[in-house]
Amino acid sequence: MKKIHIIAIVIIIAAIAILLSATKDMGTYATFSEAESSGKIVKLVGELSKDKVIEYNPQVDPNYCSFHIKDADGQEKKVILLMEKPHDFERSEKVVLTGKMKGEEFVATSVLLKCPSKYQDEELFIRAES
């Protein structure tokens, strides 16, 4: 066998090993109860409870925002987000949070919003009366 083939095989084996290790970084979206039982940092999808107060008071702490999220199982918990309140948060359809449970609260360090797509309204097309 040629050296180059040996090296190619070594690289392929290394590739498979590394790809397998890379899959460890991937997760599935967790729920509150899963986050609680694992105790690890997870990604969680949920909906913002719009009837509960979003507390963000930048004059006290610009890195502290709290609100309530209902997860895929319908369980609702308080979430503390350690950053600014995202723009258009109230209009979000779905929220993806990265964080972990701490006591009864979910402490998140990052957030991704899924917002409804642009609403095609007739008004949009009509020239305003000038």
Add this chain to the structure above:
Amino acid sequence: MDQIQYIGERIWPGNLGHFLIVLSFVASLFAAATFIMAQKRRDGEEFNSWKRMGNIGFAIHGVSILSAIGLLFFIMINQYYEYQYVNGHVSDDLQMRYIFSAFWEGQEGSFMLWMFWHVILGGVILWRADQWQAPVLAVISIIQLFLLSMILGVHIPFGEETIKIGSSPFLLLREVFDLPLFSKANYVELLQGQGLNIALQNYWMTIHPPTLFLGFAATSVPFAYAIAGLWSGTHKESMKAILPWALFTGGILGTGILMGAAWAYEALSFGGYWAWDPVENTSLVPWLILIAALHSNLIAKATGYSIKSTYLFYILTFIFVLYSTYLTRSGILGDSSAHAFTEMGLEAQLIFFIAFFLIGGLWLYFKNSKSIVVPEKEEATFSKEFWMFIGSLILIFSAVLITFTTSIPVYNVIGEIFGLEMNLSSPDDVVAHHNKYQIWIGVLIGILSGFAQFLRWKEFDFARRFSSLGKQIALTLAITIVCTVLTIRLLDYPSAPNILLVFAGYYAIFSNLDYIIFMIRGKMKIAGSAFSHIGFGLFVLGVIASGVNKSYLSSNPYAQRGLFEEFDYEKNVTLIKGLPMYMNDYKVTYLRDTFDGFHRYYHINFKELGDSSGTVQDEFDSYPSIIYDKNFKFASVNPSTKRYAQKDIFNHLAGAPEAELDPERAREIEDSLSYVFQEMAINRPITLTDTVKVDDARFPRFHQIQLLNVRRTGEHPEYLSQEGDLVFSADLEIQKYEADSTIRKQAMIVLRENLLFNFPAQINTMGWKAKLTEEFINRYFEIESNLSYRPFTLKEGQTARFSDYTIELAGFDRQPENPGYSALPNDIAIAAVLNIKDSEDNLICQLRPIYLVRNSQVYIIKDESFQHGFSAKFANVDPQAETFTVSLAEYDLEQLSFPVAIAQDSPRNDWIVLESIVFPGINLVWVGSILMMFGLFFSIWNRISRH
């Protein structure tokens, strides 16, 4: 059903556009078929006539595509809003310099841009007319055929359903949307355009897409040559012919990616030049494979090894460009990427596109690669070809790793097809995930790109070679180690991979410098590869410096709660207007905010303080901004970066008062305030009470507010005066409980053509807001109508008694200014200058009422001072007697009051949340990557000039 005869609808561009696209489609089909025939008969007599037909087909294809592009530009420039593409991307207020950006903002336009470059590149190949022309243009014509199908807009009935092929840019709005509006015959004149997304209105959007698409289009050329090479079996020649194209493609695609990174860094808010975003990744992957192919190609050309892998890598480069297109345009990325185009229903077409070229390319590869002659002898262990090929494999490996993670949404979709709900999520920290693996790629590439330069092709006696080079290699290593050791001390996190990457970076730089100086002895013409490798070394050092030593300036550990120690979250600080904030040796003050069109700039002053003495070492101003859409709703933020040679300070707004981001929310907040009308007499303070909570008890606090003056002028940063405006303003003075000083504010209301514009006074330190309403204006006129004027006829300089005062006609002002008067060219306007003095002859106030003759009509414009309680009119002029009649009235300040609405629960609006990041050594990233691209272009120039 009756067809509506629409008025003003211009049908011809749509018909012409559809015709051009179909013509172009048919012509590319014809060109592909005839070029294939030409290639099949390449040794026969018919070759030339087939090729000529192919040329004609390609020319017609090119001309019709260029015409379609021209036509789309025409209807965009002339604002034919009845067309969906025009409506979606152009608006009346769009500046012409953004017309290109608007053109390629949408899917259809960007497909056309891509095809445009294929036509240009195809034109170059046609013009050069060498042996590769027919097969290469055959492949490019087939690619064009697929791209055209994306904008074909043909509907084919298929049983019950219709299959839609592509989406045409020449569709009418009413063919896309079903709205009641289209029942009106004159709907065209009612239309307005949606315009170009305000965040895309910058020069990056003008230069980044065409460069990137030229890069994408250029990958088709090495691909087409690879197919042509496999097809014709002339592998040696093809390896030579591809190389300059591959260098060109590498340089352009790399520049395009780099521009994207620079744009992200300059204008977007994620704080960095690379976020491992799926779209960034899928444009990087083809580039990495291309660079692997390029090195493999060099081996093939010099030694005859690696021809197969060269073909395979060029094919994969193009396939991954298509995969990138699929990911960004099929909608599969959803909301997980900033770049994703909205869905256009092209998913199936794109999959077919990839499948065709992947299966076709690999089939040809496996069928014809047997004809490739491989040198019998194995590569020597210390030959250039051996280690260069290892380097190529590492680049491929990098591409595989990146693609593996980026394709997670694809796994979910494939899972769904088989009924599996995988619900896979991308890594929690995508950046850390990719960095963790790619750092080793960087280490290996850095070392190889230095080491391999010293090896020779087909090395047969490395021991001898080593003995002559040994000293030199040792010297380079010594310098590298010294620099690495010195640099490690500066690193915040000197982990093993970080140290090794620093070593690899320095090694790439020094060994390639060594190569230029001692190996090629300054023969710059062949130094292209050394430039690129030095560039890579600098780039790697820049990545380490700006990535590992990146730090947040915007944290103030004393001012922030320390509840969550295990999380690193102290990224933002809140700044209050006018109040300095101390953060990490900087004194930072938010001074003011100003408007410029749809931008709101926040003026922030940074002072770098010396250790303890507090002396200012450095000072600069930063202007991060937010951008509004046309409804003055928040659209995006623009960071502001202070650049130094050795570092950047990147500032970006993480938050601002909600009322400043969304007019709807501002209205909601305004409506929620509890305003109470206060009757305010001039110069008579009233007391308002707040309660303050200390522990659980509430204590009252008594504040005073008084009305100083009511005027008919006013100023406000957001108020631009217009002729005919009626302006009313109230000067207020507020004395906060137990405060040493008072605060003065002006509340204003403007009546403009039956509309009221309110400019309330926000008193932030107390959370108060005072506004004037219609009642204020009514009261003003009510007071005015109850005044009784007393006439006086005076000569200039004369005085008269008016209750306890003396009035004096002190003189005249022939260029009078008065809030109620704006001058016109033929006006005759004189103001009487009236001095009002008290019994002790002290001047109390001066009034200047105006007597105006305009178009032989007389107008009387009064002047007043609520502060002092007088109003005056200039009633008549008697030129013969040289006397002047003025009328005076006195306000009863005891009785008179104005209603002012005051809310004591208004949230303060003078703060912002700032994120401020220091990127040390970031310029190395830019210099290094530019040098990398320069090396590629330099090599083409060298190769072309050699022939």
